[in-house]
Amino acid sequence: MGIFTKEIQNISEKSTEQLHDQMFDFAAVDDAKAEETAYSNYSYWRSTFRSFSKNKIAVFLLVFVIVLIAFTFVQPYLPDQKSPTQIYLNPDTGMQDRNVAPNDEYIFGTNSIGQDLWSRIWEGTRTSLFIGFAVAIIEVLIGFTVGALWGYSRKLEAPITQLYNIVDNIPTTIVLILMAYILRPGVSTIIIAMCITGWVEMARFLRNQIVILRDREYNLASKTLGTPGYKIILKNLLPYLISVIMLRMSLAVPAAIGAEVFLTYIGLGLPVSEPSLGNLINEGRVLMMSPDLRYQLIFPSIVLSVITIAFYIIGNAFADAADPKNHV
Amino acid sequence: ACGDSSDSGETSEYRTVYSGEIKTLNYLKTAETNEFALSANLVEGLIEYDQYGVVKPGLAESWESNEDATVWTFKLRDDVKWVDHEGKDVENVVAQDFVDGLNYVLDAKNESSTAWIATVVKNGDAFYNGEVTDFSQVGIKAIDETTLEYTLEAPTPYFLSMLNYVCFFPVNGEFLAEKGDAFGTTRENILYNGAYILDKFEPQNERVLVKNDAYWDKETVKIDRIRYKYNKEAATVAPELFLRDEIDGALIPTSILDEWLNSDDKKDLVRQNTNNFYTYFYALNFDPQYDAEYEPENWKVAVNNKDFRKSLYHALDRVSAMLTIEPYNPQDLLSNTITPKNFVDVEGVDYTMLEPLKAITETDSFNKDLALEHKEAALAALAGKATFPVKVLLPYNSGSPEWANRSQVVEQQLENLLGADYIDVELYAGPATGFLGEVRRPGKFSMIEANWGPDFADPSTYTDPFTEGGTYNKPEMAEGYNSEYNKLVEAAKAEVDPAVRYELFAKAEAFLIEEAFVIPYAVGGGGYTASKLNPFESQYSPFGVTSEKFKGQSILEKPMSNEEFKSAKEAWEKERAEALANTSN
Amino acid sequence: MEQEKILSIENLVIKFKLRGQTLTAIRDISLDLYKGESLAIVGESGSGKSVLVKSIMGLLDKNGYIADGQIHFDGHDLSKFKTEADWLKVRGKKIAMVTQDPMTSLNPLKTIGKQIEESVVLHQGLKGNDAYEKTLQLLRDVGIHDVARRYKQYPHEFSGGMRQRIVIAIAVACNPQILICDEPTTALDVTIQAQILQLLTNLQEKYLLSTIYITHDLGVVAKVADRIAVMYAGDIIEVGQTEEVFFDAKHPYTWALISSLPQLGNKGEELYSIKGTPPNLFKEIKGDAFAPRNQYALKIDFVERPPFFKVTDTHYARTWLLDPKAPKVEPPEVLQAFFAEGRQYAND
Amino acid sequence: MLKYIAKRFAQSILTLFIIITIVFSLLRLMPDEGYLGAAAEKMSPEQQEIYLTNLGLRDPLLVQLKNFYVDLIQGDLGKSITYRTDVPVLDIIQDKMMYSILFGLGAVALSLLVGVPLGILMAQFKGRWLDRLGTGYIVIVVAVPAMVYFLMIQMYISEWFNLPMLFDEYNPRSFILPLICLALGPIASYAMWMRRYMVDELNKDYIKLARAKGVTERTIMFRHVMRNAFIPMAQYLPATILFTITGSIYIESLFSIPGMGGLLVDAIQRQDNNVVQGLVLVFSSLGIIGLILGDLLMAIVDPRIKLGKGDSVR
Amino acid sequence: MTKNSKEKLIEVKNIDIVFGQGKKQFKAVDDVSFDIYKGETFGLVGESGSGKTTIGRAIMRINPITNGEILFHGKPINGRITSAWDHEITQKIQMIFQDPGASLNERAKVDYIVSEGLINNKRYGNEQERIDKVKKALLEVGLLPEFASRFPHEFSGGQRQRIGIARALVMEPEFIVADEPISALDVSIRAQVLNLLSSLQEHRELTYLFIAHDLSIVRFITDRTAVIYKGKIVELGETEKLFNNPLHPYTKALLSAVPEPNPLKERRKKLQVYDPTVHQYEMDPPEFAEIEEGHFVLANQEEQAQYRAVLAGSGV
Numbered sequence A: 001m002g003i004f005t006k007e008i009q010n011i012s013e014k015s016t017e018q019l020h021d022q023m024f025d026f027a028a029v030d031d032a033k034a035e036e037t038a039y040s041n042y043s044y045w046r047s048t049f050r051s052f053s054k055n056k057i058a059v060f061l062l063v064f065v066i067v068l069i070a071f072t073f074v075q076p077y078l079p080d081q082k083s084p085t086q087i088y089l090n091p092d093t094g095m096q097d098r099n100v101a102p103n104d105e106y107i108f109g110t111n112s113i114g115q116d117l118w119s120r121i122w123e124g125t126r127t128s129l130f131i132g133f134a135v136a137i138i139e140v141l142i143g144f145t146v147g148a149l150w151g152y153s154r155k156l157e158a159p160i161t162q163l164y165n166i167v168d169n170i171p172t173t174i175v176l177i178l179m180a181y182i183l184r185p186g187v188s189t190i191i192i193a194m195c196i197t198g199w200v201e202m203a204r205f206l207r208n209q210i211v212i213l214r215d216r217e218y219n220l221a222s223k224t225l226g227t228p229g230y231k232i233i234l235k236n237l238l239p240y241l242i243s244v245i246m247l248r249m250s251l252a253v254p255a256a257i258g259a260e261v262f263l264t265y266i267g268l269g270l271p272v273s274e275p276s277l278g279n280l281i282n283e284g285r286v287l288m289m290s291p292d293l294r295y296q297l298i299f300p301s302i303v304l305s306v307i308t309i310a311f312y313i314i315g316n317a318f319a320d321a322a323d324p325k326n327h328v
Numbered sequence B: 001a002c003g004d005s006s007d008s009g010e011t012s013e014y015r016t017v018y019s020g021e022i023k024t025l026n027y028l029k030t031a032e033t034n035e036f037a038l039s040a041n042l043v044e045g046l047i048e049y050d051q052y053g054v055v056k057p058g059l060a061e062s063w064e065s066n067e068d069a070t071v072w073t074f075k076l077r078d079d080v081k082w083v084d085h086e087g088k089d090v091e092n093v094v095a096q097d098f099v100d101g102l103n104y105v106l107d108a109k110n111e112s113s114t115a116w117i118a119t120v121v122k123n124g125d126a127f128y129n130g131e132v133t134d135f136s137q138v139g140i141k142a143i144d145e146t147t148l149e150y151t152l153e154a155p156t157p158y159f160l161s162m163l164n165y166v167c168f169f170p171v172n173g174e175f176l177a178e179k180g181d182a183f184g185t186t187r188e189n190i191l192y193n194g195a196y197i198l199d200k201f202e203p204q205n206e207r208v209l210v211k212n213d214a215y216w217d218k219e220t221v222k223i224d225r226i227r228y229k230y231n232k233e234a235a236t237v238a239p240e241l242f243l244r245d246e247i248d249g250a251l252i253p254t255s256i257l258d259e260w261l262n263s264d265d266k267k268d269l270v271r272q273n274t275n276n277f278y279t280y281f282y283a284l285n286f287d288p289q290y291d292a293e294y295e296p297e298n299w300k301v302a303v304n305n306k307d308f309r310k311s312l313y314h315a316l317d318r319v320s321a322m323l324t325i326e327p328y329n330p331q332d333l334l335s336n337t338i339t340p341k342n343f344v345d346v347e348g349v350d351y352t353m354l355e356p357l358k359a360i361t362e363t364d365s366f367n368k369d370l371a372l373e374h375k376e377a378a379l380a381a382l383a384g385k386a387t388f389p390v391k392v393l394l395p396y397n398s399g400s401p402e403w404a405n406r407s408q409v410v411e412q413q414l415e416n417l418l419g420a421d422y423i424d425v426e427l428y429a430g431p432a433t434g435f436l437g438e439v440r441r442p443g444k445f446s447m448i449e450a451n452w453g454p455d456f457a458d459p460s461t462y463t464d465p466f467t468e469g470g471t472y473n474k475p476e477m478a479e480g481y482n483s484e485y486n487k488l489v490e491a492a493k494a495e496v497d498p499a500v501r502y503e504l505f506a507k508a509e510a511f512l513i514e515e516a517f518v519i520p521y522a523v524g525g526g527g528y529t530a531s532k533l534n535p536f537e538s539q540y541s542p543f544g545v546t547s548e549k550f551k552g553q554s555i556l557e558k559p560m561s562n563e564e565f566k567s568a569k570e571a572w573e574k575e576r577a578e579a580l581a582n583t584s585n
Numbered sequence C: 001m002e003q004e005k006i007l008s009i010e011n012l013v014i015k016f017k018l019r020g021q022t023l024t025a026i027r028d029i030s031l032d033l034y035k036g037e038s039l040a041i042v043g044e045s046g047s048g049k050s051v052l053v054k055s056i057m058g059l060l061d062k063n064g065y066i067a068d069g070q071i072h073f074d075g076h077d078l079s080k081f082k083t084e085a086d087w088l089k090v091r092g093k094k095i096a097m098v099t100q101d102p103m104t105s106l107n108p109l110k111t112i113g114k115q116i117e118e119s120v121v122l123h124q125g126l127k128g129n130d131a132y133e134k135t136l137q138l139l140r141d142v143g144i145h146d147v148a149r150r151y152k153q154y155p156h157e158f159s160g161g162m163r164q165r166i167v168i169a170i171a172v173a174c175n176p177q178i179l180i181c182d183e184p185t186t187a188l189d190v191t192i193q194a195q196i197l198q199l200l201t202n203l204q205e206k207y208l209l210s211t212i213y214i215t216h217d218l219g220v221v222a223k224v225a226d227r228i229a230v231m232y233a234g235d236i237i238e239v240g241q242t243e244e245v246f247f248d249a250k251h252p253y254t255w256a257l258i259s260s261l262p263q264l265g266n267k268g269e270e271l272y273s274i275k276g277t278p279p280n281l282f283k284e285i286k287g288d289a290f291a292p293r294n295q296y297a298l299k300i301d302f303v304e305r306p307p308f309f310k311v312t313d314t315h316y317a318r319t320w321l322l323d324p325k326a327p328k329v330e331p332p333e334v335l336q337a338f339f340a341e342g343r344q345y346a347n348d
Numbered sequence D: 001m002l003k004y005i006a007k008r009f010a011q012s013i014l015t016l017f018i019i020i021t022i023v024f025s026l027l028r029l030m031p032d033e034g035y036l037g038a039a040a041e042k043m044s045p046e047q048q049e050i051y052l053t054n055l056g057l058r059d060p061l062l063v064q065l066k067n068f069y070v071d072l073i074q075g076d077l078g079k080s081i082t083y084r085t086d087v088p089v090l091d092i093i094q095d096k097m098m099y100s101i102l103f104g105l106g107a108v109a110l111s112l113l114v115g116v117p118l119g120i121l122m123a124q125f126k127g128r129w130l131d132r133l134g135t136g137y138i139v140i141v142v143a144v145p146a147m148v149y150f151l152m153i154q155m156y157i158s159e160w161f162n163l164p165m166l167f168d169e170y171n172p173r174s175f176i177l178p179l180i181c182l183a184l185g186p187i188a189s190y191a192m193w194m195r196r197y198m199v200d201e202l203n204k205d206y207i208k209l210a211r212a213k214g215v216t217e218r219t220i221m222f223r224h225v226m227r228n229a230f231i232p233m234a235q236y237l238p239a240t241i242l243f244t245i246t247g248s249i250y251i252e253s254l255f256s257i258p259g260m261g262g263l264l265v266d267a268i269q270r271q272d273n274n275v276v277q278g279l280v281l282v283f284s285s286l287g288i289i290g291l292i293l294g295d296l297l298m299a300i301v302d303p304r305i306k307l308g309k310g311d312s313v314r
Numbered sequence E: 001m002t003k004n005s006k007e008k009l010i011e012v013k014n015i016d017i018v019f020g021q022g023k024k025q026f027k028a029v030d031d032v033s034f035d036i037y038k039g040e041t042f043g044l045v046g047e048s049g050s051g052k053t054t055i056g057r058a059i060m061r062i063n064p065i066t067n068g069e070i071l072f073h074g075k076p077i078n079g080r081i082t083s084a085w086d087h088e089i090t091q092k093i094q095m096i097f098q099d100p101g102a103s104l105n106e107r108a109k110v111d112y113i114v115s116e117g118l119i120n121n122k123r124y125g126n127e128q129e130r131i132d133k134v135k136k137a138l139l140e141v142g143l144l145p146e147f148a149s150r151f152p153h154e155f156s157g158g159q160r161q162r163i164g165i166a167r168a169l170v171m172e173p174e175f176i177v178a179d180e181p182i183s184a185l186d187v188s189i190r191a192q193v194l195n196l197l198s199s200l201q202e203h204r205e206l207t208y209l210f211i212a213h214d215l216s217i218v219r220f221i222t223d224r225t226a227v228i229y230k231g232k233i234v235e236l237g238e239t240e241k242l243f244n245n246p247l248h249p250y251t252k253a254l255l256s257a258v259p260e261p262n263p264l265k266e267r268r269k270k271l272q273v274y275d276p277t278v279h280q281y282e283m284d285p286p287e288f289a290e291i292e293e294g295h296f297v298l299a300n301q302e303e304q305a306q307y308r309a310v311l312a313g314s315g316v
């Protein structure tokens, strides 16, 4: 027992020489103190926030996106801003200032009829973000409601599953195009068209989450306490889903913007008089081949890409942060 | 690919991409330009045009009509063959084939889209509506194998030009009966008598035309093979394909024109396109039927004031609007009249140069000073009757970005010039399909950009839309209109002598424009192209299908440059005037 | 009796990095394992039992590291091993492990036969039919019938107890010198637990294994262990022969642990219970980690970490109560009765 | 098993019936003008009425539906109206299907060949540069508008490698670019999912046991994790293949591929009800077959699953 | 604790519980009957999957019963009942769950968790009253009232289980089903919870159904015990009698398998394995027979005689 003996000798000497006798008195016992737990002041949201704030890139992007959104609103009121729909005339020729490359006056240049791309892009970003957020929120609302009924109510399970199979198997393109034809072109049409198919995925996703959660014992506990079903869903399930819902939402925003681009491509987007990233990109698309004009495609594409990447990273960072496993 | 056509050893081939697919080879059914373009090369009718627009014999060797132009008799060639898709001889083309063709077209259950033209024939409309069921009562008769006789509903001096339409094309009745509904669905399911045979027909992929060896006029066919590759993005992709010498013709969208014109390698490759005979105009609506939100009643008051109309007429800067389609030579497409130039003529004098239309043709409607003058007058006259600014509902088809852009230009241009206190133009994005039915026909506009294409070689084809019952802007409801225009048109129609007839029509049209019921704007076509074809070699006709024929065209060594194009055009215009003057003698 | 040491841990410190904070899971532990013995490590949840054995196999989670100390085994210092190649010399080959949860420890998509055979091939150098035969033999050894059919079945076709047997077979197939069983029976029913424990004891004798059991069930310890190490908050606070710890425990935590057994309680009376909660390992622990919950705590317990005091040659305890200066403290009464009863048994 | 399949098919037919009926009814909401095409302007209202009546569009909806189903039962999907007049819908779809299947399978094969190994490597080198590179790729594919980079590929890559810009069935080299474009997205998603499942799988207990028995990391990756991680993908695989078959509309347009994606858009834009209905039938059947195949495939690769027990809803 | 009265609080009468339908049917509980007297602790032991939880949940009305009936205060609680009675049962019968981690909603504050039942039943006059009730309940289980504003996550296992108990207590129940309330707890804190349960029983005159598989605990805490095997009760009796004189072979096997914290004893102990084929039930089917007063065994005639002989031999 070599090791032990050595150690014992070392410390025993110390103890006899250096320690006072009073040290060997009994210490007072404090029961209440013993009940105090090791962790205190834990709050889910605070920890989530703290966890999130550790991800510097995500925080940066979040700030960036907020600033971006704020900017799209503020931009028109800044001094020296041009109107997004006004067609500018060349003071010398009196003709439209077409395809002017970016310069001091037109920060992002002008398009083929002499509208200021800088203001169009911000207006477009605002419209597209609005569409994105609206779609995301509506999808979540419907998706959660249906998903909750689907996952929680055993009676509704079969009919909703059938409904899901139906809606999921109607090709999305068909619904999108039909909707766009049947309704008037416009922001609300686009939002409706996208939500009509979009909620399905969300509902299925949330339903799967709810199925995982619904059989947890604490729900049983609530049931034995006589808690009604809707309250169990709202109080016991929803809080657990918030983080995935937020993640989904943050991904749904760029997805909706992307879908808008697609719809515009097949000719069902917003009218050009209403700038959006979709029609800016679609207008710019044909200009790819001409290096001088490519800026008209590049600026909106960059804005779209940056928004998508930002939401993607923020969403994931948030999902990580919202996972209590990652809380210290 | 583009070998010299005169070299007999090499085959000459023309390759291109296209984005609009045809839906059928059944020429008796279709009404779409790109389908005409194909049919014209596969099947032929009675007459053709030469490159200056003079009628010349096609399958008919000769013809004559009675005095009031109601009975027309044609003598057919006897050497024309129907061949199948492999070029095998099937049968001769005979007079009965034309009867069978018309019978098919006028049978409503065949859903022919061109039947409405064929109703010019006696009892045609009655047969279509089912009032007459016996086709022998319809005015067409095969006297013998090579003699064909048409009897018309009314005097129709321009009947020959109508024969350029697919609805008057022949069909082999036996073959048609055999194929039934399948007629025209595949290249095997039609018979050819034209310059080309379809060698390959895969919709949304590729189609290939090869020269028909049994064609009666095969010497004039110089291109051996025509290859169409489908590409939905042709507008984007074609220029690049052209540069790589993978195709011989490509439209160059204006968006990249700068780039081409500024580049030394490319600037000689591109030229303007010829115009077509679609006419574009802004129509002012006298029967507004839209939501109260846009104040239709107020508009109605305003539009009934001539000064108000005139102020709009003179205020519209058509050049600036045209820049959205044609930024380089916008004035080339402008049209001051409804009937385009070079449509018809009287002894070499173009219709648009007839009095009193001449004055209109020669002055640009855009005139700031006049516009403001009329504005003042209108303000004075309408004070207390209408509220200013007058709301002007200007819809556009959301399926067309160019139209949308143009509408924005027009909106701002008008408001800037006339002042926002005078008019308030409101844009409205109409649906992409059903625009006509949803917006224009029900009158849900104050002012609208509209177009119209000709159906035969007579000015009446352009006056029809504005007569009573027309679906454009109901000028008959204008105050003080008194059927003036209608009367003029009726009178013109009753006249058979072209000189008198055309003058009457010119008067009517001048009235329409002078009253500013419409604002003539432009003609269709134009744009830019890089192509190894010479546009002045092809048959010229402002309507019908023969202008789509490749027959007579050859492939150039290198594409025409714009300078070459311009000089060739000048030369052609001169030659045409001569040719027309000659024929009328 | 002087036995041959097979594994020797010296002053081991293991830390984990967790989101910018450091957690000390093992605080300066020294422990020997002798050839052929079975050592039980007991202690409450989170006291560091699993971390300790994982460090022996080089299976610490990625964020954990050995901050100090050595692990001597087979002429190597395992704490210095860095590469996978190093570990493969020991892992499986010489030290094998039976994991806690039989339900999740097997690859659901491979037949159990293949999973055992993988070990056989790797560590016994057998191939083809030999390996197959050996696998069947192992299956029989762990008490599975109808082995040829069972060989081809998938884990989900086995009950929990049987799966645990497979896991044991896999460990035994490695032909190890040391077998580590991390809570091998917590997931099982009492009746099956008894059978598995019996099986393990038999295998240990048959293959002459040195075994480390991790458990918090004192009953299990009593059945299988020769020696016991009691852990609290990352530290070993008492170590000794099984009887010594059971019937002559010295550390107040060991006392508390035994006293709270229901077997020691009298119906209708309060059971002895340990107050409070274990310490936060993120914080530095001063003195005796158990002190805040210890009714016999001395002032010094909050200041200075107690050394190991020797009780017998084989029995040591880390408590200041054993210091000569400390007041004499007797274990709680219930415990004294228990000790007495136990000793009586020893005398039987 | 057979019973299970039969049951699933029976359910699917009901589902298909409802889908078709919904789409059928929706299609009748489209404006009449679409059926007339260019002729709309020149036809008089009476002529239009006759035309539409002949198409059967003036019958009550229920009669139209009944006619449709009667034909369908006889295996007749009807004839195209405005897309390719009078051509049987079945023929049209058949022509396109060949190309779609060719490209669909090709693209899926390519994406599997590239995406799955990429995902595996990313999982293996989690957090290292390869993982980051892969993530970067995924993010870019998702973020940058596809229209932009497809066009760039078509214009520039074709030039650099001297590849044809357009698809030509007789030129094998012309398959390369469209296939690459089609595969870019699936590669990203396969890589992403594979990585995710691999990482999940690597955290499971049985991996710990495998490590404890001295299995090398390589063997763990290849013998244990890869297959297990692939299983959740297996379920979706048929569905994704079928999805690819339905084609990417934009790629088809760009490269002149005569596939079904473009057909769908064209048919709807031209309001060719019969073609749209035919396509819906095909697409929905493909989708449903994909689901069934996915479940069957799962049952084959995963010994734990016995079909027929808890008939899974994905 | 002795039963001071013989009043039956819960009567379980010949219940069957069947899961699934058609061919996949599975009978988890097979003709089980027992009574629980007011104020006692009734133990239910058996191997995993034997149906203990199912019975407990049937009393909680989570699992519907297929046959038989369950009475509370002599009135049936299953099937069609009035909503007033339903409310009363919900309040009077409470449950303590096995896993304190899983049975507390991690995203709700202790305050909400504890008062959830109160809110549902509106068992308070005003907000202050509710807060007071929560505080009282927390104090009663030995937790500090300020814990109300925290989340379950912040507590140790023992504390969490006490929160679970507090949640049941605020409802002022008469009867509590405790399904393995300490199995998931660490050894060192099991005692806390056991002590708490015992003291609450004394102060509040509670009756427990105590489900466990750890026999040492069952022996410590229960008055009477039923041993269940594959959905059937095989032996039932006063705990001490049962442990001292197990009659049914399964009970014996179970007892022998429980490891004791005594190495010397353990090493000598012989493991008994229960082999269900020892019974010859084809000709002579078993019945639930009372072998001595209050001690029932599932046995056929032959076995009954045998068991009686054993009891007589042991001199009781």
Ligand SMILES: Nc1ncnc2c1ncn2[C@@H]1O[C@H](COP(=O)(O)OP(=O)(O)OP(=O)(O)O)[C@@H](O)[C@H]1O
Pocket (backbone or CB within 6 Å): C016, C017, C018, C023, C025, C043, C044, C045, C046, C047, C048, C049, C050, C051, C052, C061, C062, C063, C064, C216, C281
């Ligand atoms: N990967 C890790 N990262 C951070 N901390 C860890 C990690 N693994 C273990 N720990 C911490 O180390 C301490 C000891 O854990 P260990 O798993 O050894 O406990 P144990 O005694 O085995 O407990 P149990 O009986 O619950 O298995 C615990 O506080 C645990 O939280």
Ligand SMILES: Nc1ncnc2c1ncn2[C@@H]1O[C@H](COP(=O)(O)OP(=O)(O)OP(=O)(O)O)[C@@H](O)[C@H]1O
Pocket (backbone or CB within 6 Å): E019, E020, E026, E028, E046, E047, E048, E049, E050, E051, E052, E053, E054, E055, E213
């Ligand atoms: N909802 C259910 N559906 C189908 N079978 C069930 C259900 N609940 C329980 N069972 C089955 O009923 C049997 C009894 O289960 P129960 O949970 O009552 O056992 P237990 O004695 O409590 O076991 P443990 O000690 O593991 O908790 C088991 O075989 C179980 O698989």
Ligand SMILES: [Mg+2]
Pocket (backbone or CB within 6 Å): C049, C050, C051, C182
């Ligand atoms: Mg552990």
Ligand SMILES: [Mg+2]
Pocket (backbone or CB within 6 Å): E052, E053, E054
């Ligand atoms: Mg249970």
